[in-house]
Amino acid sequence: MGEEATAMQDTAASGAGIRDAIGPLIGRNRIAADFYDGPGWPRFRRWEQGFLMFGGGVRHARMEIVRHVLDIRKTNAMGLEVGIGDGENLALLPRGWEVHGVDVARTRLEVCLARYPSISGRLAWAEGEALPYEDATFDACWSIGGFNYFRDHEAALREMQRVTRRGGPLVVADEVPGLHRAGIGHLIGLPWIDAYWLRALGLDRAFVEMVLSFDVDLDGLVARVWPGARRYRIWRGMGYCWVSRNEY
Numbered sequence: 001m002g003e004e005a006t007a008m009q010d011t012a013a014s015g016a017g018i019r020d021a022i023g024p025l026i027g028r029n030r031i032a033a034d035f036y037d038g039p040g041w042p043r044f045r046r047w048e049q050g051f052l053m054f055g056g057g058v059r060h061a062r063m064e065i066v067r068h069v070l071d072i073r074k075t076n077a078m079g080l081e082v083g084i085g086d087g088e089n090l091a092l093l094p095r096g097w098e099v100h101g102v103d104v105a106r107t108r109l110e111v112c113l114a115r116y117p118s119i120s121g122r123l124a125w126a127e128g129e130a131l132p133y134e135d136a137t138f139d140a141c142w143s144i145g146g147f148n149y150f151r152d153h154e155a156a157l158r159e160m161q162r163v164t165r166r167g168g169p170l171v172v173a174d175e176v177p178g179l180h181r182a183g184i185g186h187l188i189g190l191p192w193i194d195a196y197w198l199r200a201l202g203l204d205r206a207f208v209e210m211v212l213s214f215d216v217d218l219d220g221l222v223a224r225v226w227p228g229a230r231r232y233r234i235w236r237g238m239g240y241c242w243v244s245r246n247e248y
């Protein structure tokens, strides 16, 4: 192993370059952090990639969302990704951008840092519901792939508004909640079958229960908290992407 790779691993392992701004996690955020920090996520990730492939290829599926972030047309913007995970979207953004990221799963931030050492100092272990930044810090703010199971969607949407400059794009995208209801188990009245295959894909028991019992009207909520926002259909209708120009 080369010196650079060893140094990257050391940095990631020590957590240097990741700001600690997390409080006690409860509810859905606790379940999400346990899952994304645990062994199930690398297994589930393969299925997620397959899902995005079905959406026209991974890059295309991500660009359906990222294009709205890029709409700002600045070469040197400052942006924030809420739920940055392993940093999969970083390569799709202009090199001149200063991108920051938060996540409730510490392990994901460490992996992101190991993959992109230049992001050191711009990652925070924090909840989307309590962003550790001053008002109007960023030109754009986005969340891709984690929003459905945030503990408090309204708080997170308001925080994204607060930390973004007036007029900046706010973007939230995820799969349409309740997709599992198209699963064979639900169709034949045996929902435990769907719980079984969701576990087989890598989700842990608590996450599966959270998915199966989810009943928040996200479309209604986003439309109320971000008035004027527009909903785009993505991933062949299996996903949504809400886009707003910050009026805060």
Ligand SMILES: C[S@@+](CC[C@H](N)C(=O)[O-])C[C@H]1O[C@@H](n2cnc3c(N)ncnc32)[C@H](O)[C@@H]1O
Residues within 6 Å of the ligand: 029, 032, 033, 036, 082, 083, 084, 085, 086, 087, 088, 089, 102, 103, 104, 105, 108, 126, 127, 128, 129, 143, 144, 145, 146, 147, 149, 150, 151
């Ligand atoms: C499916 S991953 C997506 C990661 C990345 N955005 C991407 O597009 O590949 C969802 C991420 O959101 C994080 N997350 C979930 N709930 C969160 C919350 N309330 N605040 C911040 N991050 C959260 C998870 O820990 C996980 O890393």
